[in-house]
Amino acid sequence: NAGVTQTPKFQVLKTGQSMTLQCAQDMNHEYMSWYRQDPGMGLRLIHYSVGAGITDQGEVPNGYNVSRSTTEDFPLRLLSAAPSQTSVYFCASHPWVTGTDTQYFGPGTRLTVL
Amino acid sequence: TQLLEQSPQFLSIQEGENLTVYCNSSSVFSSLQWYRQEPGEGPVLLVTVVTGGEVKKLKRLTFQFGDARKDSSLHITAAQPGDTGLYLCAGARETSGSRLTFGEGTQLTVNP
Numbered sequence: 031n032a033g034v035t036q037t038p039k040f041q042v043l044k045t046g047q048s049m050t051l052q053c054a055q056d057m058n059h060e061y062m063s064w065y066r067q068d069p070g071m072g073l074r075l076i077h078y079s080v081g082a083g084i085t086d087q088g089e090v091p092n093g094y095n096v097s098r099s100t101t102e103d104f105p106l107r108l109l110s111a112a113p114s115q116t117s118v119y120f121c122a123s124h125p126w127v128t129g130t131d132t133q134y135f136g137p138g139t140r141l142t143v144l
Numbered sequence: 145t146q147l148l149e150q151s152p153q154f155l156s157i158q159e160g161e162n163l164t165v166y167c168n169s170s171s172v173f174s175s176l177q178w179y180r181q182e183p184g185e186g187p188v189l190l191v192t193v194v195t196g197g198e199v200k201k202l203k204r205l206t207f208q209f210g211d212a213r214k215d216s217s218l219h220i221t222a223a224q225p226g227d228t229g230l231y232l233c234a235g236a237r238e239t240s241g242s243r244l245t246f247g248e249g250t251q252l253t254v255n256p
């Protein structure tokens with residue numbers, strides 16, 4: 031199993047550009063999440079999904095869209111990039127909604143918005 | 145304001161020393177997890193604690209969940225350079241299902 035994969039690893043955007051961060055998992059996990067990590071702020075939840083066709087907002091959803099058409103894929107779209115979205119983005123998945131399950135994280139995408 | 149506050153934020157010690165990292169909140173959590181993250185990688189789960197007062201040991205690492213389930217600590221005995229990394233606590237509240245709230249993290253450096 032590859033686990034959770036994310037592409038690209040690095041990305042530089044100009045203000046106003048749009049892009050999609052890809053996330054895929056091959057563990058058949060129902061629950062997937064997107065986080066952003068900024069220095070001194072830990073990880074903050076952007077959006078999450080409890081299954082195909084179901085998504086919901088997390089703590090910092092503004093400026094981001096998600097969709098979940100399959101169990102495996104959970105892309106994150108930046109509609110119009112802003113410098114405040116410069117961050118490291120992590121996708122995570124886990125098998126069930128109990129709060130005690132292991133979350134498996136991808137390697138991250140480091141995004142810089144100029 | 146962080147829901148989960150970790151202290152210290154940075155810690156630099158010599159190999160062989162002991163250390164404790166704290167994770168505190170005014171909220172009650174149904175479970176609390178500790179993750180370790182190395183540069184360029186995603187966090188990796190170390191342990192999950194679910195019962196107030198629970199103590200779990202993972203080799204030289206000891207994790208404790210507070211009796212009131214509002215705080216937790218991570219104690220490392222005889223730290224080694226391989227323990228270097230960012231340690232994150234994350235809690236799940238009963239009202240938030242499986243959504244985790246993360247602390248700011250503690251950057252630990254163990255010097256040989």
